[in-house]
Amino acid sequence: MDERNYLSTWQKYMPVIRLHLKRSLQDEQQFKLNITDFEAAGSRGKSGYTFNINIENGKVTNNISGSAVARDLYELLKADEAVKAILKDKNVKISVGKSFVLSIKTTHLSSYR
Template sequence: MEERKYLTTWRKYIPVIRLHLKRSLNEDQSFKLNITDFESAGDRGKSGYTFSLAMENGKVTNNISGSAVARDLFEALKNDEAIKDFIQDKNIKISVGKSFLLTIKTTHVSAYK
């Protein structure tokens, strides 16, 4: 298991992610990540840095065990008090594609289950 190589990198992005999370209530948000930030943290080689992180009520709902980048992002998110409060009672999907564009989609959790 890798030792949280990307945690420091994600912590740098937390203020930007916090802002985009708030805005994502009105419309989907995306912004470009700096590839060199991630490459200097660890070489993912051919597997790349792409991932999808789905959360409901602050809990991960998809399998991110194979992605150190996604696991460290979730760790950084849940350690930020403002974000931890924000992600409650919401469905949030954060994904990063090959072009290093981070996308955030947020919806409120339906009260009707």
């Protein structure tokens, strides 16, 4: 189960994800993914490719262990120095829905916690 089928697919999207992560500091960002890229990497069948990743200060706060697509994306995000700098002191929600649109919503963490 630990095949990492989607790493190379997400790697292709990293420049776009980096850009949208930066822009998400102002507004929620969305862009359409190419479903055939993911279908070529591995079949998700009926479960599809939908997922949510909640990242707080660079750490995932929800359970993504059931989604290889989400796990592989997070693997690349946490290895990318530019992305790590953006995620610091932020709350970021990354999701992909049934329409295959990736959404990124970023908020600053409150210092009053």
